[in-house]
Amino acid sequence: MPKNKRPVPRKSSNTPEDKDDAVTRMLATMALNLAEQEDSATQSTVLAEQAVEFERLIRKCLNQKKDEVLYEAIERAQDEDIGAWQYLRSHIEEASSVTVIRRxxxxxxxxxxxxxxxxxxxxxxxxxxxxxxxxxxxxxxxxxxxxxxxxxxxxxxxxxxxxxxxxxxxxxxxxxxxxxxxxxxxxxxxxxxxxxxxxxxxxxxxxxxxxxxxxxxxxxxxxxxxxxxxxxxxxxxxxxxxxxxxxxxxxxxxxxxxxxxxxxxxxxxxxxxxxxxxxxxxLYQDLFHGAKEQGMAEYAMLQMMSGINHALAENQLAASDVSVVVGPCDAHGEMLLRANVYSAGGALLHSADKPLDLAADLQDAVDDVCDALATIGVTQLSVALRFDASGNPLEVQPYAPN
Incomplete structure (x- = not known):
């Protein structure tokens, strides 16, 4: 009788790319589970163990310099749930900027x-x-x-x-x-x-x-x-x-x-x-990512106001001569806060955008822009529910400060 031959091992289809994609999915899923239980008075043993594994995976990606895994996990979480996105992003930011050494x-x-x-x-x-x-x-x-x-x-x-x-x-x-x-x-x-x-x-x-x-x-x-x-x-x-x-x-x-x-x-x-x-x-001292975000947001606001001032000067108009509509818009998947400047006759003179953090309170963001516009002398302020794909403001209402 012929001897049984040892089976030839199959080639694994679990490539490094597959493993990275699995970690990406795992981080997004864990973030969703943990974010839902974050405010709970009690946490199950399973979730407590998952929280430990969650932090370990983040640290491992940081140590192995797998930024693409972390950024893709954040994007995946954003598509699934804003709470999970906030949870994952904040934990990655803290892990990258704070290290505890125990000896x-x-x-x-x-x-x-x-x-x-x-x-x-x-x-x-x-x-x-x-x-x-x-x-x-x-x-x-x-x-x-x-x-x-x-x-x-x-x-x-x-x-x-x-x-x-x-x-x-x-x-x-x-x-x-x-x-x-x-x-x-x-x-x-x-x-x-x-x-x-x-x-x-x-x-x-x-x-x-x-x-x-x-x-x-x-x-x-x-x-x-x-x-x-x-x-x-x-x-x-x-x-x-x-x-x-x-x-x-x-x-x-x-x-x-x-x-x-x-x-x-x-x-x-x-x-x-x-x-x-x-x-x-x-601006205020903070951990790396918080301070970076604060600085970028303040600078974007200055750029927005500078662009509007420049448009006023070009058209030889005072701030009180124009009206401005403020509202959110989606520009190729990126959320922005837009301010459109109109002449007394309704012609669009200038459009200025600044990034809008999905974690930010929309009303607070609108208030900040309207306060800045009021500071430079704009008195005719309105708010749009949103801007459509053609840049037109929808459901415009007079701005009423809180």
């Missing part, structure tokens, strides 16, 4: 990446080659975070001696930021000099601008820093009672506002030679 016989440590967005007005625009040329100002700026009570006196704080522009900050992916956090941890804890490829790669250089020498330029810049602290540092413990929590944040905001006044001269000196006529407006 035997040592307290647990946390390191995070924070950002301070700046709006800088100058004549002719900032010049990268002129920034961070005066070391004493930079050193004093770094020390100010603890002196002003923005970070714990027991923490370690470092600041990158570079003001990131919009394109640089936007190129930093989730895995790149996670790598930067690990680089910062190594440089802040190792006694020997260590390589920091993630940090070095993040400084790609500013994009070119076309400001003339005498033009008034308003530019968005980001100061990026890292804070290393004990996980149990009482300085960072937020009160549980609502009134106490509100007071805690109010006190923090007051310290921040005082800090902006005190460090404004240092920031100006870091951004330009002594005596340069700069005006700096500080």
């Amino acid at each position: 035997d016989n040592a307290p647990a440590m946390e390191i995070n990446a924070f950002v301070v967005p700046l709006l800088v007005q100058s004549t002719g625009g900032l010049k990268q080659a002129e920034t961070f040329q005066y070391q004493p100002a930079f050193e004093a700026l770094v020390q100010s975070f603890q002196k002003a009570g923005l970070e714990s006196a027991k923490a370690k704080v470092v600041l990158i001696s570079h003001a990131y522009d919009i394109d640089e900050i936007d190129r930093i992916t989730y895995s790149h930021l996670s790598e930067m956090v690990r680089d910062a941890w190594a440089s802040m804890t190792d006694k020997k000099i260590t390589a920091t490829p993630g940090l070095e790669r993040s400084i790609a250089g500013w994009s070119q601008t076309d400001f003339g020498a005498q033009d008034t330029a308003v530019e968005l810049r980001f100061l990026l820093g890292f804070a290393l602290k004990r996980l149990d540092d009482p300085f960072y413990v937020e009160p549980k009672e609502e009134a106490a929590l509100d007071a805690w944040f109010d006190a923090r905001m007051a310290r921040y506002q005082q800090w902006t006044t005190e460090v404004a001269p240092l920031v100006k000196r870091c951004l330009a030679p002594a005596g340069a006529p700069l005006e700096v407006s500080f």
